[in-house]
Amino acid sequence: MLTAMIAIGALAGLFGLLLGYSAIRFRVDADPIVDQIDALLPQTQCGQCGFAGCRPYAEAIAGGEADINQCPPGGEATIQALADLLGVDPKPLNEEHGEHGEKMVAVIDEQTCIGCTLCIQACPVDAILGAAKQMHTVIADECTGCELCLPPCPVDCITMVPVKRDISQWKWPYPEPDHPEIAEAGK
Amino acid sequence: MVTLLEKPATFPGGLHLPSEKSRSLTEPLTSAAIPARLHVPLGQNIGEPAEAVVKPGDKVLRGQLIARSLGYISAPVHAPTSGTVRDVGDYPVPHPSGLSAPCIVIDSDGEDRAAETGLQMDRVYEADPADIRQRVRDAGIVGLGGAGFPTAVKLNPGPDHIVDLLVINGAECEPYITCDEALMCCRPDDIIEGIRIMRHALRAKQVVIGIEDSMPNAIECLRKELERVGETEIRIVAVPTRYPAGGEKQLIYTLTGEEVPSQGLPIDIGVVCHNVGTAAAVARAIHHGEPLISRVVTVTGAGVARPRNFDVRIGTPIGDLVEQAGGYTPDVARLLMGGPMMGFTLNSDRLPVIKTSNCILAASRAEAPDPPHPQPCIRCARCADVCPASLLPQQLYWYAFARNLEKVQDYNLFDCIECGCCALVCPSHIPLVQYYRFAKTEIWDMEREREKADLARRRHEARLQRLEREKKALEERRARARKALDKKPKAGDADAKKAEIAAALARVKARKKETQAATGQADGGNGDGN
Ligand code: SF4
Ligand code: SF4
Ligand code: SF4
Ligand code: SF4
Numbered sequence: 186m187l188t189a190m191i192a193i194g195a196l197a198g199l200f201g202l203l204l205g206y207s208a209i210r211f212r213v214d215a216d217p218i219v220d221q222i223d224a225l226l227p228q229t230q231c232g233q234c235g236f237a238g239c240r241p242y243a244e245a246i247a248g249g250e251a252d253i254n255q256c257p258p259g260g261e262a263t264i265q266a267l268a269d270l271l272g273v274d275p276k277p278l279n280e281e282h283g284e285h286g287e288k289m290v291a292v293i294d295e296q297t298c299i300g301c302t303l304c305i306q307a308c309p310v311d312a313i314l315g316a317a318k319q320m321h322t323v324i325a326d327e328c329t330g331c332e333l334c335l336p337p338c339p340v341d342c343i344t345m346v347p348v349k350r351d352i353s354q355w356k357w358p359y360p361e362p363d364h365p366e367i368a369e370a371g372k
Numbered sequence: 373m374v375t376l377l378e379k380p381a382t383f384p385g386g387l388h389l390p391s392e393k394s395r396s397l398t399e400p401l402t403s404a405a406i407p408a409r410l411h412v413p414l415g416q417n418i419g420e421p422a423e424a425v426v427k428p429g430d431k432v433l434r435g436q437l438i439a440r441s442l443g444y445i446s447a448p449v450h451a452p453t454s455g456t457v458r459d460v461g462d463y464p465v466p467h468p469s470g471l472s473a474p475c476i477v478i479d480s481d482g483e484d485r486a487a488e489t490g491l492q493m494d495r496v497y498e499a500d501p502a503d504i505r506q507r508v509r510d511a512g513i514v515g516l517g518g519a520g521f522p523t524a525v526k527l528n529p530g531p532d533h534i535v536d537l538l539v540i541n542g543a544e545c546e547p548y549i550t551c552d553e554a555l556m557c558c559r560p561d562d563i564i565e566g567i568r569i570m571r572h573a574l575r576a577k578q579v580v581i582g583i584e585d586s587m588p589n590a591i592e593c594l595r596k597e598l599e600r601v602g603e604t605e606i607r608i609v610a611v612p613t614r615y616p617a618g619g620e621k622q623l624i625y626t627l628t629g630e631e632v633p634s635q636g637l638p639i640d641i642g643v644v645c646h647n648v649g650t651a652a653a654v655a656r657a658i659h660h661g662e663p664l665i666s667r668v669v670t671v672t673g674a675g676v677a678r679p680r681n682f683d684v685r686i687g688t689p690i691g692d693l694v695e696q697a698g699g700y701t702p703d704v705a706r707l708l709m710g711g712p713m714m715g716f717t718l719n720s721d722r723l724p725v726i727k728t729s730n731c732i733l734a735a736s737r738a739e740a741p742d743p744p745h746p747q748p749c750i751r752c753a754r755c756a757d758v759c760p761a762s763l764l765p766q767q768l769y770w771y772a773f774a775r776n777l778e779k780v781q782d783y784n785l786f787d788c789i790e791c792g793c794c795a796l797v798c799p800s801h802i803p804l805v806q807y808y809r810f811a812k813t814e815i816w817d818m819e820r821e822r823e824k825a826d827l828a829r830r831r832h833e834a835r836l837q838r839l840e841r842e843k844k845a846l847e848e849r850r851a852r853a854r855k856a857l858d859k860k861p862k863a864g865d866a867d868a869k870k871a872e873i874a875a876a877l878a879r880v881k882a883r884k885k886e887t888q889a890a891t892g893q894a895d896g897g898n899g900d901g902n
Contacts, residue, residue: 227821228828238832310831311838329828352415355469356817357809359775 219247225266229258230309231331233283238309246271254278258330260285289330289345295320297342304334304343374536374628374642376580376607381629383622385760386614387793389713391586392547396672399680401554404669404696406453406480410687411724412438413465414474417520419445424476430457433487435663438476441509447522447727448512450663451487452685455480466690466709466723468716475724478687492661497572501527504573504658511657512664512727517541517552517618517647520728523654526646527573529639536642538576539627540567540651542583542590543611543618546711549731551668552648554681556583556590559652560597566651567606569658574644578607581648582623585610615713616791620645622760634787669725671697675704675734684725690732691721703736712740713792747800755794755804761787765794769804772811777818780811788812 222243229239234255236242245251246267253267254276261278268275278285293304293313300318305311312328315321323343335343350356415421422439432438432451439449455478462472491507493499509524529535540563544552556563571579583591594608611617611626621632624643632638638645649668656662665686672679677698684693690707694700708715709723710731725732733739755765763784771780788808795804 223829226825228825228832230828230832239829309835310828311835312831326824327827327831329824352465352467352469352471352473353421354817354820355467355471356813357468357806359810360803360806 216247219243221270222246222267225259225263225270226256227258227263227329229329229331231258231329231333233257235282252276252279255282257283257285288348289332290325290328290348291323291330291332291334291343292325292346293321293323294342294344295322297340299340301339303337303339307333307337309333374630376537376578376609376627377629380609380611380626382612383617383625383760384762385758385793386616386622387758387796388613389547389615391613392672393550393553393586396548396550396670396679396681397553399678401558401668401681401683404682404684404688404693406482406484406685407688407692408480409458410452410455410478410480410685411463411465411475411689412449412452412478412687413463413724413726414439414449414476415465416449416686416727417445417447417514417522419443419447419522421474422446422449424460424474426457426460426476428457428459431455432457432478433485435489435661435665436487437663438478441512441522445522445525447514447520448510448663449476449686450489450512450665451478452665452687453478453480454483454485454487464720464723466718466726466729470719489661489663491657491663493658496569496658499572501573501575504569507658508573508654510663511653513650513653513657514664514727515647516649516653516667516727516730518620518728523646523650526644527570529574529644533639534642535574535576535639535644536578537628537644538567538571538574538579539624539638539643539645540579540581540648541618541620541623541645542581542587542594542648543623544587545584545613545615545618546713546731547615548672548733549670549711550672551670551681551730553587553590554670555649555652555668556587557593560593561601562652562655563594563648564597564601564603564606564651565659566653566655568603569654570646570651571606576644579605580607580609580627582609582611582617582627584613584617586613615793616760616789619760619789619791621789634784664727667725667727667729669693669729670731671734672731673704673708673734674736674739675701675707677701684729686727687724689722689724690718693725693732694721694734700734701736703738704734705737706735706740708733708735708740713796714790743803744801746802749798749800749802752799754797754799758793758797760791760793761789763788765804768811769802769807772807775811775814777811777815781815785811785815 223240226239226243232238234242236245242251242256246253253271253273254264256263257278264278265275298320300315300320302315302317304321305313305315309331310327310329312324313321313334314324330345332345414424420442423442424439426432426438433454434451436451437448438451441448457476458479459477461474463475463477465473465475491511493507496504505524505527508527509522513523514520515523542552542556567579581594591608591610598606609627611623616622617626620638624638624645625631630641633640653664666683667686668681669684670681671693676694680697682693682696707718707721709718709729710716711733715731715733749766749769751766753766759765767783768780768785768788771783785808790805790808792805798804
């Protein structure tokens, strides 16, 4: 009996050492928490959070320099996900940074565009196509709706329109329960 | 390796439902009239929609390609009859969303002239399976029993799989629907021929046709056909009639006693399953060169005067079919595409029949009553008892209700076949399936968003790197330019000096020449003079 206990104790100790060693030996170099936070951010790259993009914001959160409720494009869902990840309480979106709205996409009025390339320089994801003095277009699938291309345009020919959902992206609506007690009773 | 059971196994859950099938079987299967105008949607299959290859004004023949497939999981679309393309654009399509989608509109010329499709094949049983698959793909054939998965993909088990068993699904378990039964009774030759082609293409070791035991006529017709062609290697098994016996996983379990793994495919256990209608479509393409431009549709319900089955050209308005079935009765209250369990409500009868339309149900108030008011869940577990996928519907409901999209997947939401058994028995009348559908499409949307975010992240990072590179390159250029500028004055001096020297030398030379010439003349003159 005693030998068995000693043997198991020794084994446990050995495995503990092994685990401890491998944790040091095989440590991941990149800061995984920043990656994890960044993975939850919407990647709109709009800067509304007060940082130069999603990753800088992720770094700021990881470093304790920013709160989790500063990303308007992500809205409640992102705040909830961040709260879950970091084990903190979710809080409402900080209105100072903006409001959570519908997903939008930029459209360039090709008649008005003078081909100045200023929008191309502003777009964080290179979603605008065009060369100097030629009209530009937005690759709708790649536009994140960040609106950064709007201010530089000297002729105001860029507008934001809601993203059109085609039939393959259609979602079944949430069945509105007309009786609130269903909510409580479902638990 | 899967083997056929001697005695069918009993899948979990399920319900005995009133069949209501006989009403649409009193009249024989006939062809519906070709309408004057057809709306042919480009996306009739699971996967990518097709891309139009015709434009307004083009003349088309029956069977001519009008939209080509885009990608592997996609199916081309063919002209259902001859005529003129009137428009290519968005029109309402039969879909639960009620939305419009790209369609090709064809005005029929009434002649129904056929195009040469080149799909036929001689000596098909000696042909390369890849060749057969290509023709099935070119014929635009999709699964006619369910959601319309491209058939060619399901005829390709891949190099790593051996097909032990090809299951042909003739179990048509949903009440009211009889299109497969009508087809089995009227066109057993096409079905058996198609099955043999599929068997060859898949190199399947065994083949079985599963038919509900409530369809003795269909079983008899297929048996006779097997006898007629001397085919002894295809078995017919009568499976007990119980909804949803025709669900793919349920039928495979009934026949083999084996379960398709959660979120897996039948091929994972060496089984491939095709519908009887799909088999017939394969035979029509390979032997008669006909792409998929028509299908059998049941028009039934108390809301229509003479329920029956039609062979219908794709794109035919539903209202035309109802008219040919004697029109609406005063009882009609709701129009559904599909059966009462899995169908969805249509908001118009101007919508076209598509490749996956198996049934038009014009239901009376009694057949499709307004859903009673939902009450709180009383945790009676009846839903779990009837679930054929052995899920916990009340848990799925709770997490879908709470919009907890992670947890709802932990309870295997995606194994739910939306059969509706749980919602039917729920004493609290909770619209359970609506919650599951909501959660499924919500999860797909989330995944799309995540993919888009990943793309944006990659593009943003690429941009930052590019800017970084450009900055570096600019700096380097500037540095080089500065260096060059520092050097240049010296180099310039040197050059200038060299040039000056060269110029000076040249001048000296030139002057020398001049003086030489002058003195020479003078000398000569002198000499002459001397
Ligand atoms: S507000 Fe959100 S989406 Fe915009 S840059 Fe900041 S983290 Fe990214
Ligand atoms: S096109 Fe405009 S709105 Fe769209 S991502 Fe680029 S800068 Fe943002
Ligand atoms: S059948 Fe309805 S009431 Fe009963 S446990 Fe399931 S969801 Fe709840
Ligand atoms: S709809 Fe889904 S959860 Fe309900 S019984 Fe059918 S498979 Fe089970």
